[in-house]
Amino acid sequence: MDLKTSVDSLFMVGPAHAKKLQKLNIQTLEDLLYHFPFRYQDYSLISPIFKIQPGEVVTISGELSSIKNEYLRSGRKIQKAQVIDRSGRIEIVWFNQPFLVKTLKVGEKYSFSGKVDWFGRKKVMISPEYELVFNGKTIHTGRLAPVYPETRGLSSKWLRSYLNKLIEQLLPIDDFLPSKIKKENDLIDFSSALKQIHFPENLKQVDQARKRFAFEELFLLHLKVSQRKKVLEKSKLAFQFFINQEEILKFTQNLPFEMTLSQKKVCREILDDLDKKRPMNRLLQGDVGSGKTVVAALAIYVAWLSGAQSILMAPTEILANQHYQTLKQLLEPLGVKINLLTASHKIKNEDADLLVGTHALIYHQAKFRKLGLVIIDEQHRFGVEQRGKLIKKALGGKTPHTLTMTATPIPRTIALTLYGDLDLSVIDQMPAGRKKIKTWVVPPQKRMDAYEWIKKKVKETDEQCFIICPFIEPSETLPTIKAAKAEYEQLSQKVFPDLKMGLLHGKMKSREKEKVIEEFRAGDLDILVSTPVVEVGIDIPQATIMVIEESQRFGLSQLHQLRGRVGRGNKESFCLLFSEITSGKAFERIKALERIDIGFKLAELDLKMRGPGEVYGTSQHGFFDLKVASFGDLPLIEQTQKAAENFFPSLEKYPLLKAKIKEDTIENIEVN
Ligand code: ADP
Ligand code: MG
Numbered sequence: 001m002d003l004k005t006s007v008d009s010l011f012m013v014g015p016a017h018a019k020k021l022q023k024l025n026i027q028t029l030e031d032l033l034y035h036f037p038f039r040y041q042d043y044s045l046i047s048p049i050f051k052i053q054p055g056e057v058v059t060i061s062g063e064l065s066s067i068k069n070e071y072l073r074s075g076r077k078i079q080k081a082q083v084i085d086r087s088g089r090i091e092i093v094w095f096n097q098p099f100l101v102k103t104l105k106v107g108e109k110y111s112f113s114g115k116v117d118w119f120g121r122k123k124v125m126i127s128p129e130y131e132l133v134f135n136g137k138t139i140h141t142g143r144l145a146p147v148y149p150e151t152r153g154l155s156s157k158w159l160r161s162y163l164n165k166l167i168e169q170l171l172p173i174d175d176f177l178p179s180k181i182k183k184e185n186d187l188i189d190f191s192s193a194l195k196q197i198h199f200p201e202n203l204k205q206v207d208q209a210r211k212r213f214a215f216e217e218l219f220l221l222h223l224k225v226s227q228r229k230k231v232l233e234k235s236k237l238a239f240q241f242f243i244n245q246e247e248i249l250k251f252t253q254n255l256p257f258e259m260t261l262s263q264k265k266v267c268r269e270i271l272d273d274l275d276k277k278r279p280m281n282r283l284l285q286g287d288v289g290s291g292k293t294v295v296a297a298l299a300i301y302v303a304w305l306s307g308a309q310s311i312l313m314a315p316t317e318i319l320a321n322q323h324y325q326t327l328k329q330l331l332e333p334l335g336v337k338i339n340l341l342t343a344s345h346k347i348k349n350e351d352a353d354l355l356v357g358t359h360a361l362i363y364h365q366a367k368f369r370k371l372g373l374v375i376i377d378e379q380h381r382f383g384v385e386q387r388g389k390l391i392k393k394a395l396g397g398k399t400p401h402t403l404t405m406t407a408t409p410i411p412r413t414i415a416l417t418l419y420g421d422l423d424l425s426v427i428d429q430m431p432a433g434r435k436k437i438k439t440w441v442v443p444p445q446k447r448m449d450a451y452e453w454i455k456k457k458v459k460e461t462d463e464q465c466f467i468i469c470p471f472i473e474p475s476e477t478l479p480t481i482k483a484a485k486a487e488y489e490q491l492s493q494k495v496f497p498d499l500k501m502g503l504l505h506g507k508m509k510s511r512e513k514e515k516v517i518e519e520f521r522a523g524d525l526d527i528l529v530s531t532p533v534v535e536v537g538i539d540i541p542q543a544t545i546m547v548i549e550e551s552q553r554f555g556l557s558q559l560h561q562l563r564g565r566v567g568r569g570n571k572e573s574f575c576l577l578f579s580e581i582t583s584g585k586a587f588e589r590i591k592a593l594e595r596i597d598i599g600f601k602l603a604e605l606d607l608k609m610r611g612p613g614e615v616y617g618t619s620q621h622g623f624f625d626l627k628v629a630s631f632g633d634l635p636l637i638e639q640t641q642k643a644a645e646n647f648f649p650s651l652e653k654y655p656l657l658k659a660k661i662k663e664d665t666i667e668n669i670e671v672n
Contacts, residue, residue, distance in 0.1 A: 001170060003030035012162070020154040032166070034627065035159070036197050036213070037146030040206065043113035043129070046142050048087035052116050054123055059142040060085060061111040061133055069098050083112065092125045109133045113141035129157075139164045144200050163198050171195065176656035177216060181643060187212045214629035218417060218637060222644030223651065223661050224384075225420040230648075232281055232421065238398035239308040239372030241274045251301045254334065255294065262429035263291055267298055269425045270403065274302055274373075280401035283379070283419060286427030287599040288407045288564030289434065293323065295427070296375050297330045299403055304336045304353045308372025308400075311355045313362075313390060315381035317342045317510045318517055322539060323377065324356040344510040362386060367395045379404035384418075407564075408557055409600040411607060413631045416641060428600075437567040439575040439594045441551070443582045450576055451495050454545060458499060458526045463571065465545035467491070467529045468562055470553050487549065488529040496527060504530040532562065541569030551577035552586045556606040559590065560599050585609065 006028055008018035026032050046059045062085035069077050079094040079101060092112060094100055104110065114128025131140045139145070139160050148159045175182075175190035182189065188196070188208050197209035248271075252259065259267070266284060273280035286292045300310040312327070314320040324340045331354065332338060341347050341357035341364060350366050357364075371394040376382060387404070394400045410419065442450050454465055469484040488503040502516045502525040513533075520528045521540050528543075532554075546566045551559060559577070567573035581587050589609050596602050611632055629636060651658055 001029065003028065003033070003173075005029045007032055010166075017154070020151055023151045024149060024154065029166075032163070033170075033194060034213075035148060035163075036628065037148050037156075039147050040144040040200065040203075041113075041147055043141050043145050044143055044202075049083070049085045049090050050088035052090070052123070054116050054118050056116050057114065058116060059111060059113040060090065060125070061109065061142070062089075063109050064104055064106050065089070066106060067101055067104050069101055083110070090125060091119070091122060092128060093119055094127050097127075104130065111138050111141040113145070139199065144202070144206075146198055146200075160198075167194055167198060174656060176654075176660050177219075178647075178654055178657065181219070181647065185215060185639070185643060187215055210628055213627070214633070214636060215640060217627060217629045218640035219644050220660060221417050222420070222641045223648060223657075225418075226644060226648040227651075227661050228384075228421040232279060232399065235279060235399040236397075237277055237279050238394045238396075238400040239303075239306065239370065240277065241302060241306040241308065241372065241401070243271055243275045243302065244305060247305050248298070248302065251298055251334065255330070257431065259294065260291065260427075260429045260431055262286075262427045263295055266425040266427055267295055269423075270295065270299055271302065273423070274299065274401055279399040280403065281422055282403050282425055283410075283422040284403060284405045284425045284427070285409060286405075286407065287430065288561050289568065290407075290427040290430055292377075292405045292407075292427065293326055294330065296377075296403065296405065297327055299373060299375065299401075300327070300354050301331060301334065301336065303373040303401075304331075304334075306372065307370065309351075309353055309355070309368055309370040310373040310375065311357070311361055311368065311371065311390070311393070312375040312377065313357060313359070313382070314377045315358070316533060317344065317358055318513060318533065318538060319377065320356055320358045321514065321517075326539070327354065327356060342510065344514075359386070361393070362389045364393075368393050369395055371395065371400050374400050374402045376402070376404040379406050380408055380410075407561060407599060409603045411603075411631065413634055413637050417631070417637055420641075433570070435567060435570070435572055436597055437546075437563055437573045437575050439563065439577065439597075441577045441579055441587070441591055441594060444580060447578065450547075450578075454527075454547070454576075455496060455499065457545065462523060462542060463544040464520065464523070464525070464540070464542050465527045465547065466543055466562075466565060467527060467547040467549065468532055469529065469549045471531065484529055484531045491527070491529065499526040501525060501527045501529060504528055504533060506531055506533045532558070538565055539568055540565070542571075544569070544571050544573040546573075546575045547578065548576070549578050550580065551590050552579050552581055555610075556589065556592065556602040557599060559593055560597075560602050563593070 007013050007021050007026060008015060010029060013021070021032065024035065026035055043057065043059050045057065049060050049062065052058050052060065060083065062083040065082045065084050067079065067081040070080055071077060077096055077098050079097055081092045081104065083090055083092060110130050111133050112125055112128040112130050114125050116123060117126050119126070129140050129145070131138055140157060146156065146160060148156045150156055171194070172191040173194070177187065177190065181187070193209040193212040196205040197213065200206045200209070270280070270282060273282055284292055284295060296312065300312070303310045312323060314323055320340065320342050324338065328338050336353045338354045338356065339347050339352035341355050341360050343358065343360050350364065350368055355361065355368070374390055376387060376390070379387070387402070391399060391402060404422070415424070457463060458465055467487070469487050471483045484503060484505050488501065492501045502520055504513060504516050516528070519525050523542060543566050546563055548554070548559060548562055554562070563575045566575065575593070577590050577593060579587065579590060589606070592602065592605055596605070651661065
């Protein structure tokens with residue numbers, strides 16, 4: 001069976017289950033097989049009934065001799081059953097699961113795993129897992145039972161039963177890893193690894209399986225990097241640029257400020273690339289506010305001078321709008337025609353010299369006729385595939401120059417694994433005259449004082465304030481979380497009744513979002529309550545106060561990005577970090593923002609305090625989510641990189657592996 005088979009065409013998976021699987025990001029058979037347990041419940045201690053002791057977690061197996069519902073005085077139902085084996089008998093109790101009386105059949109042999117405890121004066125088993133013993137084989141009880149990431153209506157029990165059947169039916173599956181690689185790196189084969197990760201006989205088997213999957217995960221990533229490098233080296237340049245120093249001077253002279261030395265240095269690196277006969281593939285890294293946009297503008301200007309078109313993609317509509325405005329100011333006086341393309345702002349023709357937009361650019365049907373330069377802002381928010389798709393918008397399968405930009409400093413391990421194909425430029429200097437943003441962590445007892453201070457400040461000046469809350473709606477699982485909507489209502493009614501307030505969150509229609517941002521930009525609102533949608537790139541100079549609720553929930557880099565929304569003009573700016581915690585490691589972590597205002601240092605500290613898994617390992621932060629391997633594991637990253645580099649030249653001889661690499665690399669690009 002093809003591993004790419006969609007789950008909804010698998011046996012016993014109806015539309016309802018397929019939908020639930022999708023919630024867990026499982027679309028294909030392969031995704032399902034790679035939905036690994038995150039832990040194992042140890043039910044491997046099997047014991048005769050007479051031996052079991054209160055406090056133990058054990059497995060017994062025996063015949064069910066009775067089962068019935070009993071009503072407690074509270075009105076609750078409990079279920080009581082008797083189980084007998086050769087050594088004795090025991091009572092089992094469940095709470096509020098009346099259906100069990102029908103599910104479990106008297107006279108059948110079952111296996112039960114769970115905790116033994118006192119119930120009154122009796123030794124009983126409380127709410128154990130149960131399973132009919134069939135052929136002496138068990139999957140939920142009497143062993144290490146896998147526990148999976150679940151979603152409502154899709155339990156570990158379902159996943160276990162299903163995967164058990166699936167694996168039995170499919171195995172053996174051809175292994176795409178060559179035996180040479182497995183031998184050299186001491187890895188088990190794919191089929192054994194699958195079996196061992198889902199249904200291990202012991203923890204050693206889990207380790208062996210995880211080792212194999214971690215290796216394959218990184219090995220494939222490295223091979224993909226090598227593949228992208230090779231494709232790029234061979235690809236045909238879409239547009240040969242001409243670098244005309246005199247014309248470039250016109251651009252820099254037209255700027256309202258002088259570029260910093262650091263900006264000038266990266267501009268030179270980019271101009272050198274643009275002068276070459278092969279496509280640029282460069283990552284521009286620079287702290288929040290270091291001035292990456294103007295560097296991008298210069299590249300766009302050079303493209304225009306050469307007769308080529310540029311596109312710039314940003315992760316949010318708000319940011320795309322803002323870039324559109326900024327670049328219009330910088331470039332239109334020089335003659336560059338600019339257009340905006342987002343989901344809510346469609347265009348009639350794609351002939352502008354510069355198209356600024358969101359993902360909508362990727363899905364726009366037309367090819368771009370003269371595309372010579374692709375710029376991606378906040379690139380870690382986009383996947384490699386999206387980058388590839390955008391590059392393919394050039395006509396005739398040729399490759400434009402690409403510049404990707406990020407404010408996030410990227411640790412070496414991630415750079416090696418994910419961005420090994422990119423050249424790096426760094427802006428490591430801020431424009432002169434920037435004032436440090438005064439930052440305080442505000443404990444709960446100072447909250448009211450802080451509100452008074454904000455009220456006064458906002459009333460007396462024309463300055464404005466952001467209040468950031470982690471989510472839109474109050475969270476079910478985290479009851480204390482400040483949700484933007486509720487907070488907005490609370491604040492505007494009780495705390496700031498005489499101030500003008502606005503609300504902004506990601507679920508609003510883009511028209512509404514734009515309206516609120518424009519009101520705030522125009523100074524018609526004093527306070528903007530928002531989810532972190534404003535995190536990336538927004539530039540409103542009169543906003544001088546940034547309040548962040550539940551600040552301990554954010555990463556330091558993200559807090560630094562949020563803080564970077566103020567302090568953009570020449571006025572003194574402030575950042576208040578509200579926090580429910582007032583001591584401990586998590587508190588020390590956010591306290592660091594009071595002292596440190598360099599994004600790179602904060603990222604380093606965050607890495608040290610929380611580890612790369614926490615900081616970069618979740619898709620929430622935009623970085624690629626490793627499933628098994630970890631960005632903290634430098635030795636494995638280096639080992640797999642070396643293996644991939646050595647192996648890459650012979651990739652052609654291994655069709656199974658080659659197919660894996662091809663899946664999401666840039667295809668169909670015309671090669672010299
Ligand atoms: P980021 O690198 O975070 O994208 P921006 O490009 O948005 O930063 O720049 C932040 C602000 O700094 C903008 O208002 C921009 O006009 C201004 N700026 C950029 N470069 C300089 C400079 N060399 N001197 C003074 N201001 C600058
Ligand atoms: Mg920016």
